[in-house]
Amino acid sequence: MVSLMDSPMRPPLIRKSPVDSPSTANGASFSWSQISRELGESSDGTINIAHLAVDRHARSDRAENTAFRFLGTDGSTRNLSYRELAGLTDRFGNTLKSLDVQKGDRVFVLCGRIWELYVAVLGALKIGAVVSPLFLSFGPEPIRSRIAQAAGKVLVTTASAYQRKVAALRAELPSLRHVLLIDDLGAGNIADTLDLHALLRAAPETTALVPTGPEDPALLHFTSGTTGLPKGAIHVHSAVLTHYATARIALDLHPDDVFWCTADPGWVTGTSYGIVAPLVIGATCIVDGADFDPLRWIHILESERINVWYTAPTAIRLLMKAGPELFAGHRFPGLRFIASVGEALNPEAVWWGQDVFGRPIHDNWWQSETGGIMIGNTAAQDIKPGSMGRPLPGIAAHVVRHQEGEPVTVIEAPDTIGELALETGWPSMFRGYLDQPARYRECFAGNLYLTGDLVRRDADGYYWFVGRSDDVIKSSGHLIGSFEVESVLMEHPGVAEAGVIGKPDALAGEVIKAFVVLKRDIEPSEDLRLVLLAHARRRLGTVVAPKEIAFVPALPHTRSGKIMRRLLKARELGVPEGDDSTLAQGEGR
Amino acid sequence: MTQKHEQIRTEVLAIVRRLAPEIDPTRIVPDKPLRTQIDLDSMDWLNVLASIHEKLGVNIPETDYGKLVTLDGVVAYLAEKIPAAPEE
Numbered sequence: 001m002v003s004l005m006d007s008p009m010r011p012p013l014i015r016k017s018p019v020d021s022p023s024t025a026n027g028a029s030f031s032w033s034q035i036s037r038e039l040g041e042s043s044d045g046t047i048n049i050a051h052l053a054v055d056r057h058a059r060s061d062r063a064e065n066t067a068f069r070f071l072g073t074d075g076s077t078r079n080l081s082y083r084e085l086a087g088l089t090d091r092f093g094n095t096l097k098s099l100d101v102q103k104g105d106r107v108f109v110l111c112g113r114i115w116e117l118y119v120a121v122l123g124a125l126k127i128g129a130v131v132s133p134l135f136l137s138f139g140p141e142p143i144r145s146r147i148a149q150a151a152g153k154v155l156v157t158t159a160s161a162y163q164r165k166v167a168a169l170r171a172e173l174p175s176l177r178h179v180l181l182i183d184d185l186g187a188g189n190i191a192d193t194l195d196l197h198a199l200l201r202a203a204p205e206t207t208a209l210v211p212t213g214p215e216d217p218a219l220l221h222f223t224s225g226t227t228g229l230p231k232g233a234i235h236v237h238s239a240v241l242t243h244y245a246t247a248r249i250a251l252d253l254h255p256d257d258v259f260w261c262t263a264d265p266g267w268v269t270g271t272s273y274g275i276v277a278p279l280v281i282g283a284t285c286i287v288d289g290a291d292f293d294p295l296r297w298i299h300i301l302e303s304e305r306i307n308v309w310y311t312a313p314t315a316i317r318l319l320m321k322a323g324p325e326l327f328a329g330h331r332f333p334g335l336r337f338i339a340s341v342g343e344a345l346n347p348e349a350v351w352w353g354q355d356v357f358g359r360p361i362h363d364n365w366w367q368s369e370t371g372g373i374m375i376g377n378t379a380a381q382d383i384k385p386g387s388m389g390r391p392l393p394g395i396a397a398h399v400v401r402h403q404e405g406e407p408v409t410v411i412e413a414p415d416t417i418g419e420l421a422l423e424t425g426w427p428s429m430f431r432g433y434l435d436q437p438a439r440y441r442e443c444f445a446g447n448l449y450l451t452g453d454l455v456r457r458d459a460d461g462y463y464w465f466v467g468r469s470d471d472v473i474k475s476s477g478h479l480i481g482s483f484e485v486e487s488v489l490m491e492h493p494g495v496a497e498a499g500v501i502g503k504p505d506a507l508a509g510e511v512i513k514a515f516v517v518l519k520r521d522i523e524p525s526e527d528l529r530l531v532l533l534a535h536a537r538r539r540l541g542t543v544v545a546p547k548e549i550a551f552v553p554a555l556p557h558t559r560s561g562k563i564m565r566r567l568l569k570a571r572e573l574g575v576p577e578g579d580d581s582t583l584a585q586g587e588g589r
Numbered sequence: 590m591t592q593k594h595e596q597i598r599t600e601v602l603a604i605v606r607r608l609a610p611e612i613d614p615t616r617i618v619p620d621k622p623l624r625t626q627i628d629l630d631s632m633d634w635l636n637v638l639a640s641i642h643e644k645l646g647v648n649i650p651e652t653d654y655g656k657l658v659t660l661d662g663v664v665a666y667l668a669e670k671i672p673a674a675p676e677e
Binding site: 073291295296314318322326475508511530533547 | 624631
C-alpha cells in the first residue's frame with residue numbers, strides 16, 4: 001500500500017484500458033429512444049418508475065433476486081426480493097388508495113434508512129402520488145415549510161420523529177390528512193396517526209398500479225436558493241430513463257452487482273441512486289441504517305462484497321483521515337467501481353481510492369434539478385484527478401457567460417471560467433419549481449438550463465468545478481440556503497439581523513457560519529450565543545443550523561439593502577474584499 | 590458509579606451542550622444510542638470528539654468509534670483511558 005507521503009507528485013492522468021467495461025464506452029449510437037426501447041416501453045404510452053423498478057423484475061426470472069438488503073443498527077439484516085418488494089409496494093399503494101390518496105397527491109417520507117421508507121416511496125409512485133423525501137436531521141421548521149408548500153396529504157414517519165418534530169406542528173399543516181407511523185418506540189397509539197404495519201397487513205396485495213404518463217409528476221426534491229423559500233424541483237416518471245442510462249454509463253452498474261449508495265434518501269442522490277436507478281437495473285442494493293463509522297463501512301464493503309460503491313467527498317475525506325492502517329488486512333476483490341458526488345472531489349481523494357482499494361474514485365456532477373448524473377468520469381475513460389469528467393452520452397454541456405442584463409453567450413475557448421449550462425431535453429430534467437414559475441423561467445436561456453455552477457472546460461473536454469455563481473452554501477454535499485437560516489435566527493427577539501455564509505472546512509467542504517447583529521441594548525455574551533445556537537438547532541435541525549455564531553456590530557449591505565454575503569465571506573477568509581477571483585478560488589475547494 | 594465516572598459524565602455532557610445547547614441532559618437514556626436521542630450530525634460528532642481530546646486529553650482513534658454509541662459507553666471508555674487523579 002502506498003502512502004500519500006511517499007509520493008507527493010502524482011501524474012495528472014489515470015489511464016484506463018478501453019476493455020475495462022465495453023458498456024460504458026461513449027458510443028455515438030446513444031439515443032434516449034433506444035434507452036426507452038431497452039427498458040421495454042409500453043405500447044399505450046404509459047411509464048411508471050416503480051413499475052419499471054420493481055414489478056418488471058418481479059414478473060421475470062429475476063423475481064427471487066434480492067432487491068434490498070437492509071443492515072440494521074443492531075446488527076440485524078433483512079432481505080427483500082423483487083417479488084416481496086412488489087407485494088409490499090402493492091400493499092402500500094392500496095393502503096394509500098383506501099385513504100383516498102389520488103394521483104398527483106403529495107406523500108412525504110421522514111425516517112431513517114429502514115425498509116418501510118423504501119416501500120412507501122415505491123408504493124406511492126405506483127399509484128401516481130408525488131413523493132417528497134425529507135431528511136431526518138431536519139428540524140421542525142424545514143419540515144413544516146416543505147409540507148406546507150407542497151400541501152402534503154400524507155406523511156410516513158416514525159413515532160420518535162413524529163413526537164420530536166411533527167406533533168406540535170399538526171395544527172399548522174391543515175393539508176396533512178394522514179400520518180402513517182412506524183412504531184419504533186413501542187408506544188402504542190398516538191393521537192391523529194395511523195399504524196403503518198397494521199395498514200400494510202390489512203391491505204390487499206392486488207396490483208396497485210395506476211397508469212401514469214411520461215410527463216406525470218413523480219418526485220419532488222426540495223433544494224435551496226440564496227433567497228426566498230426552498231424550491232421544490234418537480235420530476236416526472238420519464239426521469240427513469242436517465243436513472244437507468246446513467247446507472248449503466250456513469251456507475252458501471254450491472255444486474256448481478258451488489259451496489260451501495262451511501263446517501264440518505266432525504267437527499268436527491270439517495271432517491272435517484274439509492275432507490276430508483278439500481279432497481280431499474282435489477283441490482284441488489286445494500287442499505288445501512290447506521291450513521292457513518294469508518295470500521296463499520298470497511299466491514300460492509302468487505303463482507304457484503306460490494307461491487308459498485310457510490311459515496312460522497314465528506315465520507316471519503318473522513319475515511320482518509322482515519323489513516324491507511326484501518327484498511328490493513330481487509331480485501332475488496334469484488335469492488336469494481338467507486339464513484340463520488342456532492343461536491344468536487346480533490347485529486348488526493350481520487351488517488352487515495354487507487355492506493356487503498358486499487359481503484360480510483362470517479363467524481364461526477366449533477367444536482368437536484370438535473371435529476372441524474374450529467375457529467376462524470378466513467379469506467380472506460382481516462383481520469384484527470386480533480387475533474388468532474390465529461391458530459392455523458394445524451395447530455396450536451398456548455399460553458400456560458402451569464403451576467404445580469406446581458407444575453408447569455410456560449411464560451412468556446414477552453415480553460416475559460418463561465419457558468420455550466422446544459423441543453424434541455426434529457427428525460428430527468430426538472431419540469432418546474434412547485435408554485436414558483438418565475439424562478440423556474442430564470443433558470444433558462446433559450447434551450448440552455450443554467451446550473452449556477454462556475455466551471456472551466458479544458459482542451460480535452462474535461463470539466464473542472466470552480467465555485468458557485470451565487471451564495472448558496474454547500475455543506476457535506478448538501479445545498480443550504482442562507483435565507484432559511486437567517487430567517488430563523490431573526491425570529492429570536494434579541495436579533496436585529498443575521499447574515500449566513502459557508503465557511504470553508506477541510507472535511508465538510510463548507511460549514512455554516514452566522515454573523516448576528518443584536519438589537520440595541522442587547523449585550524453579546526456566551527450565554528446568548530448558546531441560546532441562539534439552541535434556538536437555531538431546535539428549529540432547523542443539525543444539518544441546516546449554523547455550526548458557528550459570531551456577534552458583529554453591523555452587516556455590510558448593497559445600496560438596495562441586500563446583505564453582501566460575499567463580503568462577509570471575504571472577511572472571514574481574510575482575502576481582499578474587492579477581489580472576486582480570489583474569492584472564487586476560495587470557494588472552489 | 591465512581592466519582593471519576595461521574596466527573597467524566599459531567600464533562601462530556603458539558604461538551605455536548607456547548608455544541609448542541611438545545612439538548613436536555615436529563616432526558617438522555619444512558620444505555621440507549623446517543624445519536625438517536627439527540628440530533629448530532631457527523632460534523633457535530635467530530636467536534637464532540639475534538640473537544641474531548643482538548644479538554645480530557647484523550648485522543649480517540651477511528652477504530653474505537655464503535656465503543657462510543659451510548660453515553661454509558663463513552664463514559665466507560667474515557668474512564669479506562671484517563672489515569673486516576675492523584676486525589677482519588
